[in-house]
Amino acid sequence: MGSGMHYYEILRVGRNATNDDLKRAYRKLVRQWHPDKNPDIRSQAEAKFKEISEAFEVLSDPEKRATYDEYIEKGTKQISRRENGFANDNKRHSDAANAEKFFAHVFGKGSHIPFNKETSTAMPHEDPVICKPSHSKEIPMMQGVAFNGLRKPPPIERKLHCTLEELHNGSIRRIKISRNVIAPGGEMTTINEFLNINIKPGWKRGTKVIFTEKGNEQEGFIPADLVFIIDEKPHAVFKRDGNDLITNLKVTLTEALTGCEFIIPLLNSTSLHVPCTEIIFPGYEKTISNAGMPSAKDPVRRGNLRIKYDVDFPRHMSLEHRNILRKALNRIGSP
Numbered sequence: 001m002g003s004g005m006h007y008y009e010i011l012r013v014g015r016n017a018t019n020d021d022l023k024r025a026y027r028k029l030v031r032q033w034h035p036d037k038n039p040d041i042r043s044q045a046e047a048k049f050k051e052i053s054e055a056f057e058v059l060s061d062p063e064k065r066a067t068y069d070e071y072i073e074k075g076t077k078q079i080s081r082r083e084n085g086f087a088n089d090n091k092r093h094s095d096a097a098n099a100e101k102f103f104a105h106v107f108g109k110g111s112h113i114p115f116n117k118e119t120s121t122a123m124p125h126e127d128p129v130i131c132k133p134s135h136s137k138e139i140p141m142m143q144g145v146a147f148n149g150l151r152k153p154p155p156i157e158r159k160l161h162c163t164l165e166e167l168h169n170g171s172i173r174r175i176k177i178s179r180n181v182i183a184p185g186g187e188m189t190t191i192n193e194f195l196n197i198n199i200k201p202g203w204k205r206g207t208k209v210i211f212t213e214k215g216n217e218q219e220g221f222i223p224a225d226l227v228f229i230i231d232e233k234p235h236a237v238f239k240r241d242g243n244d245l246i247t248n249l250k251v252t253l254t255e256a257l258t259g260c261e262f263i264i265p266l267l268n269s270t271s272l273h274v275p276c277t278e279i280i281f282p283g284y285e286k287t288i289s290n291a292g293m294p295s296a297k298d299p300v301r302r303g304n305l306r307i308k309y310d311v312d313f314p315r316h317m318s319l320e321h322r323n324i325l326r327k328a329l330n331r332i333g334s335p
Contacts, residue, residue, distance in 0.1 A: 006072060007055035015069070019060060023236070026056040031263055034271060053265065060236035153224040156215050160228040164235040166199050168267035168293055173197040177226070180216040188217075197228060202243070202296030205232045237265065243293040243303025248310055256280035256311045264307075266291070272305075280309045 008015055011025045029052045031037070038045035058064045160173065175195045183189045197209050207230040215224030238245045245267075251260055261275040272291065285308050292303025317325075 007059050007068065010051055010055040011059065013059075017059075019236070022056060022060050026052065026060075026265075027263075030265060030271065034263060050269075053269065056236070061233070150220060150222045152222040153215065155210070155225040155227045157227045157229055159231040160197065160209070161231050161233050162199060162203075163233050164238060164240065165267045167203050167230075167232065168201060170201040171199040173199060175228075177214065179214065179223075180218075182217045182219070195226070199230070200296055201299050202294040203230050204296070205230055207296075238267070240293060241306075243295055243301075244306055245292040245303065246306045246308060248308045250310045250312050251276075251280055252312050253314060256309070264305075274307065276309075280311060282311055284309045 008017070011022060011029065013021050013025050030049065033045050033048040033052060035042050035045045035049060058068050162171070173196070175197065176192060177195060178190055178192050180188055181191055195211055195214065209228045211226045213223040214226040217223050232240065238247050247264060249262055257279060259277045261273065264272045264274055266272055272288070274288070276286065285306055288305040288307070290302045291305035295301040
């Protein structure tokens with residue numbers, strides 16, 4: 001929120017806006033502020049375009065929107081308290097912590113996954129988040145009895161919720177964990193570590209990233225492996241089908257018969273201009289090759305973008321308009 005504006009103000013919608021309201025506002029503003037349509041003020045348009053995309057990303061995600069609403073509601077109350085002279089230093093520290101928590105949840109800062117001190121079970125504290133690049137890797141998992149006779153607990157599995165953008169472009173997540181280790185003197189102590197996960201373009205739900213022996217240390221046991229399982233968050237514009245991306249566009253009957261064009265925001269922060277000059281009929285689908293998800297095995301290979309059109313027929317039409325339409329269609333003739 002670099003501009004200081006609320007996301008609702010950026011999209012020019014009310015706090016009770018529905019998901020359809022958000023999509024309509026987003027598409028309208030994207031068309032208005034697309035950099036290619038504003039060459040004379042391209043830098044301003046690019047900044048505005050990014051701001052609009054950021055606002056839509058948060059408000060179109062129910063979980064992020066709920067967190068954001070709670071954050072601005074608390075912010076409003078806290079400002080009111082300060083204006084009436086009730087704020088203090090402790091409260092300001094609490095405000096800063098709340099703000100940090102919100103931005104960590106929505107945009108990604110640091111996150112913590114502390115381990116239970118009595119068992120080897122990882123207890124999630126916050127969602128993992130994006131951070132700077134590193135070199136994590138997938139490694140084979142070992143469990144059972146080692147050659148030295150020590151037993152190994154089952155792996156600790158946790159879901160890693162990823163946006164479709166992360167799975168399309170690749171991303172780095174940095175996870176902070178706290179775990180128990182046995183110090184050289186034999187006493188138990190708690191240490192903090194950061195684990196870096198390199199999310200590769202094209203990864204799918206169910207992909208596992210395994211960190212060997214990152215569980216709690218216990219006498220007579222080899223620490224358990226820590227396993228993060230990729231999960232895919234719902235997306236406001238696209239659905240994934242293998243490596244294909246599917247989006248639904250609603251068109252009026254006039255647009256279906258006379259042609260239309262759309263600007264579709266893509267997962268790599270660019271956009272795609274899609275003209276449609278053909279007749280759109282119910283069930284019509286347009287396929288754009290190589291505009292889908294990359295293949296995890298070969299990022300050069302990509303799936304397709306499949307655009308499904310939904311024709312919005314008028315609910316009412318006067319007799320006069322029906323007669324005009326009938327005459328026009330009769331002149332064209334049946335296909």
